[in-house]
Amino acid sequence: xKSVPEENQNLMKCEHMxxxxxxxxxxxxxxxxxxxxxxxxxxxxxxxGKTTLLRALLGSIKPVHGKVERLPGLRLAYVPQLETVDWNxxxxxxxxxxxxxxxxxxxxxSQNSELALIEDVLERLGLGGLLQRHIRELSGGQxxxxxxxxALIQKPDMLILDEPTAGxxxxxxxxxxxVLADLNESPPxxxxxxxxxTTHDLNGLAAHLPRLVCFNRTVIADxxxxxxxxxxxxxxxxxxxxxxxxxxxxxxxxxxxxxxxxNRLNRSSAS
Amino acid sequence: xxxxxxxxxxxSYEFFxxxxxxxxxxxxxxxxxxxxxxLRGMSYIGHGLSHAVFGGAALAAVxxxxxxxxxxxxxxxxxxxxxxxxxxxxxGADAAIGVITTASFAMGLALQARFGQAKRSIxxxxxxxxxxxxxxxxxxxxxxxxxxVVVIIGLYRKLLFATFDPExxxxxxxxxxxxxxxxxxxxSATILVTVRVxxxxxxxxxxVLPAVTARLMTNSFGRMLWLSPVxxxxxxxxxxxxxxxxxxxxxxxxxxxxxxxxxxxxxxxxVRRRSQLAGLSHH
Ligand SMILES: Nc1ncnc2c1ncn2[C@@H]1O[C@H](COP(=O)(O)OP(=O)(O)OP(=O)(O)O)[C@@H](O)[C@H]1O
Ligand SMILES: [Mg+2]
Numbered sequence: 001x002k003s004v005p006e007e008n009q010n011l012m013k014c015e016h017m018x019x020x021x022x023x024x025x026x027x028x029x030x031x032x033x034x035x036x037x038x039x040x041x042x043x044x045x046x047x048x049g050k051t052t053l054l055r056a057l058l059g060s061i062k063p064v065h066g067k068v069e070r071l072p073g074l075r076l077a078y079v080p081q082l083e084t085v086d087w088n089x090x091x092x093x094x095x096x097x098x099x100x101x102x103x104x105x106x107x108x109x110s111q112n113s114e115l116a117l118i119e120d121v122l123e124r125l126g127l128g129g130l131l132q133r134h135i136r137e138l139s140g141g142q143x144x145x146x147x148x149x150x151a152l153i154q155k156p157d158m159l160i161l162d163e164p165t166a167g168x169x170x171x172x173x174x175x176x177x178x179v180l181a182d183l184n185e186s187p188p189x190x191x192x193x194x195x196x197x198t199t200h201d202l203n204g205l206a207a208h209l210p211r212l213v214c215f216n217r218t219v220i221a222d223x224x225x226x227x228x229x230x231x232x233x234x235x236x237x238x239x240x241x242x243x244x245x246x247x248x249x250x251x252x253x254x255x256x257x258x259x260x261x262x263n264r265l266n267r268s269s270a271s
Numbered sequence: 272x273x274x275x276x277x278x279x280x281x282x283s284y285e286f287f288x289x290x291x292x293x294x295x296x297x298x299x300x301x302x303x304x305x306x307x308x309x310l311r312g313m314s315y316i317g318h319g320l321s322h323a324v325f326g327g328a329a330l331a332a333v334x335x336x337x338x339x340x341x342x343x344x345x346x347x348x349x350x351x352x353x354x355x356x357x358x359x360x361x362x363g364a365d366a367a368i369g370v371i372t373t374a375s376f377a378m379g380l381a382l383q384a385r386f387g388q389a390k391r392s393i394x395x396x397x398x399x400x401x402x403x404x405x406x407x408x409x410x411x412x413x414x415x416x417x418x419x420v421v422v423i424i425g426l427y428r429k430l431l432f433a434t435f436d437p438e439x440x441x442x443x444x445x446x447x448x449x450x451x452x453x454x455x456x457x458x459s460a461t462i463l464v465t466v467r468v469x470x471x472x473x474x475x476x477x478x479v480l481p482a483v484t485a486r487l488m489t490n491s492f493g494r495m496l497w498l499s500p501v502x503x504x505x506x507x508x509x510x511x512x513x514x515x516x517x518x519x520x521x522x523x524x525x526x527x528x529x530x531x532x533x534x535x536x537x538x539x540x541x542v543r544r545r546s547q548l549a550g551l552s553h554h
Contacts, residue, residue, distance in 0.1 A: 058442040059442065060438060060441050076442060077442075077443065078438075078439050078442050078443070080436070080438065080439055084438075085436070086435065089310065089492075090310070090486055090492050090495050091431070091435055091491070091492045092491045092492075095431065095493060096435075099431050099432040099436075100428075100432065100443050132491075134490035134491075150439075154443060
């Protein structure tokens with residue numbers, strides 16, 4: 001299996017992939033390759049098909065055209081967008097983390113290494129004392145880490161996260177990013193985990209990643225943030241003109257038309 | 272001494288003992304399955320299935336068929352029909368359940384009124400006839416109960432995962448359709464073995480009341496899973512016992528007992544939440 005972890009080994013490859021929910025395709029002609037240990041961000045406007053792309057990578061929807069190839073035996077784990085979680089469901093932190101464990105009533109001995117992994121994951125994510133809490137009795141960052149822990153216990157080669165920093169403050173965003181960077185470099189099991197995430201946060205998150213994909217129904221640009229965060233690609237992705245500044249070697253994306261909006265709002269509040 | 276003898280008196284009648292056993296067992300079984308019924312929003316399906324199965328049971332009686340064959344077949348046919356009608360998307364699943372199962376129920380009532388040998392009264396249909404229980408009924412409920420416990424323990428994590436988070440469960444290697452099918456089979460089996468004894472209304476109530484009461488008492492799925500059957504058993508047993516003395520139909524007492532406990536739990540939770548909020552504002 002993965003006894004010979006090659007650098008740059010392809011974990012997953014989409015070729016000319018199109019997907020739909022029964023009607024017209026929502027994403028079309030997607031070419032995308034994810035290699036072992038990569039850290040990839042996907043950006044694009046609302047409704048551009050980012051979540052759909054993740055579902056296709058996971059295999060929960062099948063392409064109507066083209067194909068997805070996965071490395072045989074590839075282990076995938078998914079951290080859904082927190083907004084999709086049912087927060088009224090009676091379930092504790094411990095129960096959420098435990099639900100992805102395989103159930104082996106007959107072979108209790110083989111669980112020792114598994115328990116060690118669980119303890120390691122809990123300690124890394126700082127969830128140790130929270131196992132009895134209901135999932136709603138946590139901060140946004142803790143909630144994110146609970147679902148991350150559930151994914152990590154499946155010992156994934158590749159972790160897929162949908163908007164892991166939506167609706168959290170700057171500090172929590174940092175915290176989540178640091179945890180992900182740690183996992184990418186030195187996971188609790190095996191060698192580096194490949195990470196694929198979507199985000200709406202161009203400056204706070206996307207610009208810091210090693211690889212970025214601009215996406216709107218298909219891949220519009222794919223490369224380092226410096227290569228991808230260019231006015232030409234951004235306008236094709238978002239359908240609105242954007243300006244890019246350089247600050248300490250990092251691109252910063254600015255919306256255009258901000259002045260006009262400010263003037264309008266100030267005028268209306270003055271009158 | 273006299274009081275003690277008096278309290279034990281109903282136990283000297285076999286029909287009471289059987290009724291008490293079946294009410295307690297059925298309460299526990301419905302409480303267990305009810306956890307999934309409530310958390311998955313299946314309560315209307317349970318309600319519908321019990322009505323449909325009743326129609327099938329009446330038909331089986333008229334045609335002189337085996338009860339389990341007739342009622343089981345009819346329940347299955349109604350389930351499939353509901354699926355077909357609602358898949359056309361013009362009519363929602365809830366409306367489809369309403370139409371098909373009430374029609375089936377009405378047919379059952381009509382058949383029973385027209386051809387039933389010992390014309391059972393309407394309230395026996397709605398609330399069951401806990402006092403006319405045979406040993407075979409007790410064995411059937413106990414059998415489905417054991418089956419449910421074994422299946423739910425064996426598939427505990429998968430059932431929880433598929434109920435809480437079907438999309439992620441699917442990509443984590445849990446077959447969500449298989450888990451849904453397992454729960455539908457357990458629910459149908461539960462209704463099949465209990466409807467004749469405890470009645471259509473009582474099943475609907477017992478599938479919901481213990482589970483929602485347990486939900487108010489805990490935030491943990493694991494605890495809810497044993498709390499709800501315990502509550503169901505208590506509602507069934509205590510309701511049955513009180514009905515002997517109050518001389519009220521047992522089904523009505525069981526539902527009322529459950530409702531009282533639910534209201535108590537609901538108010539207690541309200542008080543606790545309010546005092547928590549008050550505590551927060553002080554700090
Ligand atoms: N389950 C579904 N059934 C039918 N259409 C869907 C479904 N999910 C998404 N769509 C449609 O597919 C398109 C892409 O949606 P998707 O959720 O992938 O976008 P997104 O980029 O993730 O958006 P956001 O940034 O708002 O999360 C949208 O037009 C949406 O309406
Ligand atoms: Mg999305």
